[in-house]
Amino acid sequence: MPLDLNKLDHLIAVAEEGSLTRAAARLHLSQQALSTSVRTLEREVGVRLLERTSGGVTLLPSGAALVEDARVLRGVAQSALRRARRIGRGEREMLRIGHTPAVTGGEVSLLLRHVAVTDPELAADAHQRYPGELTAGLLAGDLDLGLCRGMSPAHGLARAVLGEHRISIGVAADHPLAGRESVALADLSEQTLVVWGRPGDSGYTDLLVGHCRAAGFEPRLERSTLQGTPPVTHVIGTDRVAFLTEPPGAAAGGAVRVLALQPPVFVPLHALYAPHLASTNRDAFLDAAQARASRHA
Template structure:
């Protein structure tokens, strides 16, 4: 039994026709038919039933084809691991982040990693409202700065950054310009929120419940940072955000005031647990060094 034969089985099952499968596999139809008969003889079971339009899996064939798919997927992962090490210091590293990420640490880490690995192209990928963890599991990014709380299932994560939270207000608001306010000072203000994030994420950002046991006054929803800030600027609501967002999204019609009595945002550097990508390990080392220098 060889991987080549497993690919034959999967392709025949997918096409339901030996002739079409042979075309996709770049082998002759007689050669593919012979290979199938040889496998059936080796396994001692019939894998496909023939009919006028082609073939269909038997009960045994369905089980064996399913295992063949898993075997081929594993073989592809083995090959990919080898290719990552073959690339060494070349390739592409996709770094996910949300809004202002981990503040200046995000930009500094990408720049320092690029300096140490001149053959690697670093691609920043921005996501909204907790999506960066899902993007890691989906394979859209290799490593990400994840705002907590978040679902870290299947991920390895280490906290690399903390920062205070602030409230965003329209510039003419009565609290604008203060050095700091309590979350209870804005208890009666409608608060921006999103339906795109899990409820636990929304409640943490909204400080729900509040220290006095009350619940926020829910305001308009949004799908991204830009929509949120537009509605805050026009006076429709206030928003809670990390301090770095106040710096990265400064605009004259907004005022940012420190929230003095809420826990800070924690940002984790995360990647798929067990990832053998050497570029991810190299990036993580850069982030650790820079984060240690910031302490």
């Protein structure tokens, strides 16, 4: 029996809400109708998918596996509809890019300019997304490409390396380190480092922590409260230190001083994408970006 995408959507909602009541409200269904839909799906699959308790519902391993694949299937279906409509209407294909705060808008623009040399007809639309939003957008087919650093690909996604960037250090203009041209990682052992994600939840933060440990110290971390603003601005008016990929020198109108790290330390630029979704522009972008990375390796 073929799977019903509506029933899979119902299961996804229950899994995300952890409650039949909340999931029913989200789906604009009665709780009874939603419960019937999920039980029917369980009969069709032939195994139990949920554990029902007085405190709510939790996914069984079988349910978790089906939800992972259901998100992929839903993205394929939505992407197929959009692609057919675009072709039928004669609309131009747009490369929809999301990037995490770890990748600046300037870096995305520079990469697009380099790719445009070999693909001058490329049309792109880029916006910042937090890691969870980036993954959800890629799986749903709302994004063609996700640029990030260190994120592990979720089930249904693939990851490619597009190159690497050299890390620098950002401090406020009146910081004690601001008068220096360069610092070593070990010089930061007594500093508090601003990061944008918590260790264990952010692949990029984990990368940076790994570099600090390799330099012989356990870093003191503070998660920035200025989510969504350019990373270089997060140290203004503070005594904190931030890892950046900006070039050394004055930044943020002179409010920030960017220092070189010696010896150099590099972090990768990753691209996440859903390989099962068709995108001519995405494939051309990846080919051009990886070819350029190989030439500059």
